[in-house]
Amino acid sequence: MGHDWHKFYPSNVLNEIDISGWDHIAAAMERACEKFADKIALSCAGTDMNYRQLDRLASHFAAFLQQDLGLKKGDRFAIMLPNIMQFPIAFMAAQKIGLICVNTNPLYTPREMRHQFKDSGAKAIIIVDMFAHNLEQILRETDITSVIVTSIGDQFPLWKGALVGTVMRLKGLIPGFKLEYTSFKEALQIGAKKQYTPVQLDHQDLAILQYTGGTTGVSKGAMLLQSNILSNMAQIQNCARGQIVEGQEVVLTALPLYHVFALAVNFLAFLAMGQRMVLVPKPIPIENLVKVFKKHPITVMTGVNTLFNALINNSDFQSSPPKSLKIALGGAMAVQESVNAAWQKLTGQRIVEGFGLTEASPVTHVNPLNEDMRPGSIGLPVASTEAKVVDENGKEVPHGESGELIIRGPQVMAGYWQKPDETAKTLKNGWLWTGDMARRDQDGFFYIVDRKKDMILVSGFNVFPNEVEEVLASHPKVLEAAVVGVADPNSSEAVKAFVVPKDKSLTIDELRDHCASQLTNYKRPKHFEFRSELPKTNVGKILRRQLRDEANHSGTH
Template identity: 50%
Template sequence: MAEERPWIKNYPSGVPANIDPNQYNTINEFAADCFKKYKNQKAFECMGKAITYGELDKMSTNFGAYLHSRGLEPGDKIALMMPNLLQFPIAFFGALKAGLIVVNTNPLYTAREMKHQFTDSKVSAIVIVENFASNLEKIIGDTNIKTIITTTIGEMLGMKGHIVNFVVKSVKKMVPKFELQNTVKFKDALSQGKKFVIKDFNSDHDTVILHQYTGGTTGVSKGAMLTNKNMIANMLQIKAWLGEHVPEGAVSLSPLPLYHIFACTVNCLSMMACGAHNVLVTNARDLPSVIKEFKNHDVALFTGLNTLFNALLNHKDFASAGFEHLKITVGGGMAVQTAVAEKWEKVTGCRLSEGYGMTESSPVVTINPIDGTARLGTIGMPVSSTDVRILGEDGTVQPVGGIGEIQVQGPQVMKGYYNRPDETVKTIVDGWLCTGDIGSMDEDGFFRIVDRKKDMILVSGFNVYPNEIEGILAAHPKILESAAIGIPDEKSGEVVKIFVVKKDKSLTEDEIKAYCRENMTGYKIPKVIEFRDELPKSNVGKILRRELRDEKKS
């Protein structure tokens, strides 16, 4: 650890400088503690159906025992491919109880993306929602997958589940035909698991429990190996920051998918540590379903990302959803725009605290205080036991205000990339995780992201950061969303091009140019403007500038 940690003196009251990851040896030990402590409390709820911590304990044990009965051994990999459903935490903790390595998989992946992840990770078992099974069928022969557990959206919802499944299958026709061999239904696996026991196995701090694939927004997706210690540490770091603001039984609304590392660590693990009641939203793009949960519950904590906050704020029913219990709103995954954060606080009365992290750091590195001292436009301060520095292009650590690459040290930093020692040594250098993000630190230890290294636009030798352009455009009343990229230019090397989704149909190119001239210096002003009905987004709603850049090349 570096000697200088200027942020410590500005930590909110009660937040420790360091956490002790030795509090638990494994995530299983941590989970057992939660299951016992909060046995009769609601743990997870989905579409109105809730299970308690005690029920989750029993069902996950049955699931783990079933996996062992199928010949799966500790260290084998199991893919979990589903949206937010009650099946997720059951399968997740069941797999960990059996000593398996969980490979979280985005259900919206194409067959090609599935094949890459399953062969790269050497997956031998999968839990998959039927809606996506036809894609698995296309590539199953190219994988080592022998155990296939299928489930339906409504399977764990009781009587209501039959209606849900009827609508999904027969009305909305969301389940393409598939003919996978030797599959077993999720409920049957739970039922059969009751006849077996989980065999003993060794696991410690350094045991890998997750292969969490990077978003692939900057190239091929790689499997970050996350250990018991990584996940315990990040869970304790988040709990230290949020804990006293989340009373036992408080409702945490989870629209972001648990297969994504942000929700997996923050909503699943850290909220369990607080004994919270996690309400899962199966499809966050279905805004009425998110708003409905706000109306049905006294939501105390809400996690999301800029595009979701922005979409909710622009929905006619959101302002009347009721926010008197909302104490914490945390934004991650992408930069939260100041205009969005200001409007969120105005509408909900709750300050939006932006955090920062990446898959390789389990994921949380920094977070804004939630005691009212959050600073808009910053990503907050490093969490406990974490050191962050800014390294300039010349290889020197930058002073306050200097711009350079954000680098991280802490117990939450991954072991490395699975089977990619070459990529690991490029990313972890002298014990520092090189994030590829450009940022700066102010004198109080608050950090600011300027942009991704690879997204930076170079105009006549000047660095232009898309985040800044998009942040300015977000404040325009007629713009819903925007994305900025660099395109080649003979004179200046590159110029800025923006893609704009209108909020008001009357918006013109001339209006945008006039607005930009008023709000940004000459070389930053977009030279090309293209209107779109929508922008390409990742599974969690992050705008994919890479796809927009690639369009231009093809």
């Protein structure tokens, strides 16, 4: 399969991937654990674990889940943990015995938990003790029969774990709960005395139910097969050929592993290459992350625009930017050019922008990791992937024109869990309709114009929030900005900007003048609102929908 964009691939990056050498996810991880047995796999809060230990603990936990809890291949297993060592252990254990992982945000409210657990039919869960009281409220309304509770410090040395637990309890961070449960430590002790029975797994087996963020309505479970995940692992590794060295990189993992971006890139793709994953359970306040940079020689990191922006505006980070960093990967939302320019000035590296979505495991596009990256572009489709920009009838539009981005490749999901109607709307003739408005240039580099649902209609003209936000963010006194459409009697919708000032002297008139110099009249914000912070998802993506709802419901714009 030859495409015009392949000529822009770096010379050592392959056009096609091959996953025939990997039977399933667990086999890929086990191979890494054998090959890099004595290398450090995980670092978290001053504690290290090598690959041999990771595989051994995952096997113990797998034995407990299978032999004691009676979980069988195809059962759904919820993992509700922050970035602590227990996450990779639990995930790998589940994959060893063919369980379907349901990755869950530990900050979910009981209502959100209820939906995800009822919808997935999860039978067991591992949850951190800080949030077990939320599970207690809805447990009877789910199919969950077994609960494993872990503490943040369970994988720390004994004295340190006890100290962390005591401090957290004194601070009231672990509310009381009365669940029947097995502690994670006890589960490992029980499992260490037994062995799990290997199960037959192939590429068509379901590996993960990864729930969409729910920012566009009810959260849906994307069915990601073993082949989907393995393909994306191979595609990510292929993109990195020649740029990162097997078994030598230190990978900063501040984005949560329960989110598909960090799960696929930091954990599965890079850990399978023998890299060291530095887990950060709480990257905010940003000072926490700056300390990690000072402690570890970070060579690779993933992040989102808001994370990069917070770092470049931190005085400690500014005074001592990382010297070891080779690659910073940006995704989940557009990386603003003003942020990228400031990051490059500070670190000497540009943020490599890519694109993906839950339904594609998630990576579909990335800029070349050499010098050929293009500012503002999400890059080229990854190996074995096709992408087109089409009109509403599925007809490809001329290069340079906007339309909906559709994708076809081995990483695209099998469909939405128990939602055939939703699946039919999204998967058409083997193509994934992303709901993102995009354009491509003559070389095959793609550019996201905006989310279809976020587009603002002003007097018949389409206004893309990304463009207006980019202009606002380029003002030296602006820290963050978000733009939404609000009802307007004269023009159908009007543009409203929510701005977090970097400098308290910032005025609306300054912003109006700034926008007037860079945007045509209909694109300029009509309304401005200053805020101390903007609502965000668990990975730092600004929640435009929430801002739009607030603005339209309040009636005051």
